[in-house]
Amino acid sequence: MAHTIASPPRAGAADTSRVKGGRRGRVTDSESALAWIFLLPSVVYIIALVAVPFFLAIAFSLSDVTAGDPSYDWAGLAAFRRAFADPVFWRSLWNTLIFTGISMALIIVLGKVLANILVADFRGKWVVRFLVLLPWTTPVALSTVSWLWLLDSIYSPIDWLLRNAGVIQGNMYWLGQPKLAMASVIAVHVWRLTPLAAVIMMAGLLAVPQDINEAARVDGAGFWRRMFEVTIPLTLPVIGVAGLFGAILTFTDMTVVYVLTRGGPTNSTQVLASWAFIRGIEGGDVAQGAAIALFLFPLLLAAAVLILRAVRRMEIT
Amino acid sequence: MTRLATESTVPAPAPPLSDRDADRLRRRYRLRHVAGRVFVYVAAVVAALLSASPFIWSAVTAFKLNSDLYNADNNPFIFNKPPTADHLLYLFQQTDFGTFVWNTLWVGLLVVLITLVLGLPAAYSIARLDRPWSGWMGIAIFFVYLVPPSLLFLSLSRLVVTVGLQDSAWSLVLVYPTITIPVSVWLLIGFLKTLPRDIEEQAMVDGYSRLGAFVRTVLPLLVPGIVAVVVFAFTLTASEFIYALAFISPSSQKTLSTGVPTELIRGDVFFWQSLQAATVLVAVPVAFVFNLFLNRLVAGFTLGAVKG
Numbered sequence: 152m153a154h155t156i157a158s159p160p161r162a163g164a165a166d167t168s169r170v171k172g173g174r175r176g177r178v179t180d181s182e183s184a185l186a187w188i189f190l191l192p193s194v195v196y197i198i199a200l201v202a203v204p205f206f207l208a209i210a211f212s213l214s215d216v217t218a219g220d221p222s223y224d225w226a227g228l229a230a231f232r233r234a235f236a237d238p239v240f241w242r243s244l245w246n247t248l249i250f251t252g253i254s255m256a257l258i259i260v261l262g263k264v265l266a267n268i269l270v271a272d273f274r275g276k277w278v279v280r281f282l283v284l285l286p287w288t289t290p291v292a293l294s295t296v297s298w299l300w301l302l303d304s305i306y307s308p309i310d311w312l313l314r315n316a317g318v319i320q321g322n323m324y325w326l327g328q329p330k331l332a333m334a335s336v337i338a339v340h341v342w343r344l345t346p347l348a349a350v351i352m353m354a355g356l357l358a359v360p361q362d363i364n365e366a367a368r369v370d371g372a373g374f375w376r377r378m379f380e381v382t383i384p385l386t387l388p389v390i391g392v393a394g395l396f397g398a399i400l401t402f403t404d405m406t407v408v409y410v411l412t413r414g415g416p417t418n419s420t421q422v423l424a425s426w427a428f429i430r431g432i433e434g435g436d437v438a439q440g441a442a443i444a445l446f447l448f449p450l451l452l453a454a455a456v457l458i459l460r461a462v463r464r465m466e467i468t
Numbered sequence: 469m470t471r472l473a474t475e476s477t478v479p480a481p482a483p484p485l486s487d488r489d490a491d492r493l494r495r496r497y498r499l500r501h502v503a504g505r506v507f508v509y510v511a512a513v514v515a516a517l518l519s520a521s522p523f524i525w526s527a528v529t530a531f532k533l534n535s536d537l538y539n540a541d542n543n544p545f546i547f548n549k550p551p552t553a554d555h556l557l558y559l560f561q562q563t564d565f566g567t568f569v570w571n572t573l574w575v576g577l578l579v580v581l582i583t584l585v586l587g588l589p590a591a592y593s594i595a596r597l598d599r600p601w602s603g604w605m606g607i608a609i610f611f612v613y614l615v616p617p618s619l620l621f622l623s624l625s626r627l628v629v630t631v632g633l634q635d636s637a638w639s640l641v642l643v644y645p646t647i648t649i650p651v652s653v654w655l656l657i658g659f660l661k662t663l664p665r666d667i668e669e670q671a672m673v674d675g676y677s678r679l680g681a682f683v684r685t686v687l688p689l690l691v692p693g694i695v696a697v698v699v700f701a702f703t704l705t706a707s708e709f710i711y712a713l714a715f716i717s718p719s720s721q722k723t724l725s726t727g728v729p730t731e732l733i734r735g736d737v738f739f740w741q742s743l744q745a746a747t748v749l750v751a752v753p754v755a756f757v758f759n760l761f762l763n764r765l766v767a768g769f770t771l772g773a774v775k776g
Contacts, residue, residue, distance in 0.1 A: 190590050193587060197646065205620060273505075273512055288758045293750055295729075403617070437626070444622060451619075455614050
């Protein structure tokens, strides 16, 4: 390499600079100092605006803080008791689990299919990719507003299609009936997150060495066999990561619910995040809102540990 | 992997083929190939339609007359009456749409700038300066990404009030980097790992300090990755909803994400065509730019995420 040739004169130059250059030369060259200086701003920022608020949330949940009376008074577990006494809380917890479980399963399967399509070679791929990315890159609130009209109680184009196909008479009232409202929320969420899952899984697919696939093909393995016995086992960790990401983004999300149904009808689509928002910000009961939001944390921690283990396994292979 | 290797040796060696058999096989494989191609195209078109149909339909709706739209018997997918641009004009002239776009843009750009200024050195420190804590720090930052806004918005909104930024878009500039820094650092670590270490070593041999080597040689080579991160971080800020909703109520300070759903829906009155126009006007450019950098982002996910 070039630096073996260049190094003898450089050693001397470095020595003189260390003698003459004094402090500046030392700091910008010292790796341990530089490592800390480089990292410190981010660490300070994250501690100030993620770690501190997190502990603040715990403190709030043990207090009687409201929007009207922000002075801090210790109230023990009163806020938690208030939250638990409300059946809407349990409803939200249950809804969160349903919402997350079903969405995640669908997102993984559809994301996998979509990833396979996106890595294939075909004409017009650029246009297809552009169209497929739309649901994810558009600000959630905006695309959900579009859906609000697609699911309108009277003018829904989906109803129009079903009516003209002779499947229904009248209207479905997608967002007006508990079960259908939940299904609609899940559908919109799956529609929105599938492209992200597909992009992550694409990364995994592209990382599979081509020769393994070729070898399997030469040995006579067909498309499905290659898919289930070569690609899927090899990309399982990436699929896991995509799934857990999807899960985290799903059970902490409230945008789709908030814009589509505001938790209705009669809280049948209320999730923990939206309920915490309605209590904490709109209701002004900061303590109870914080107590509800904290319920997301154990689930979050479990998901994070699972992700970490999946990533570890990937490092080994 | 080892299981696969043994498995793939299983098929017995094929007996020698006669010409006719070979021909038949060839035909079969050609047919299978054609079927495969047709399948790929059909699947691609179906996927594209499922994803994009709400937007395509929004684009049609945006130009519809009220008397066309508000008639449940009309075919919602075509113009039953002549199209009109009135609702598009309404969006620009009578609503704060322009303000929302402007707020989203400047908030997004400042957030991206802060993200790069803080995130680039952090990523370099973790990826290249080989401290004993580098690995742990990478994992810690990854976990920060998983702490969701729905857990923090209450305390952060109190914090925003304390520093006097409530009802100002500046509160978003302050808070959004909590979302963008972790994911950007994570992607940048991935991109940094693709650059050979010889680059800095060579620059240092030529007399640059470590800092100089980072600024003069590593940063320019990292530009493609940085651009991908900029696009990604900007998309994240533009989509954010919870903080924007919790911190800001006056419409002059709202971003697209909260402004369009709250200001264009007044009570029960929906400005449907204008809403649909707004969605399409925002969706198309963002997805377009994103698509330009998709390959690089995919690479970043592999490198940063998969290879830790």
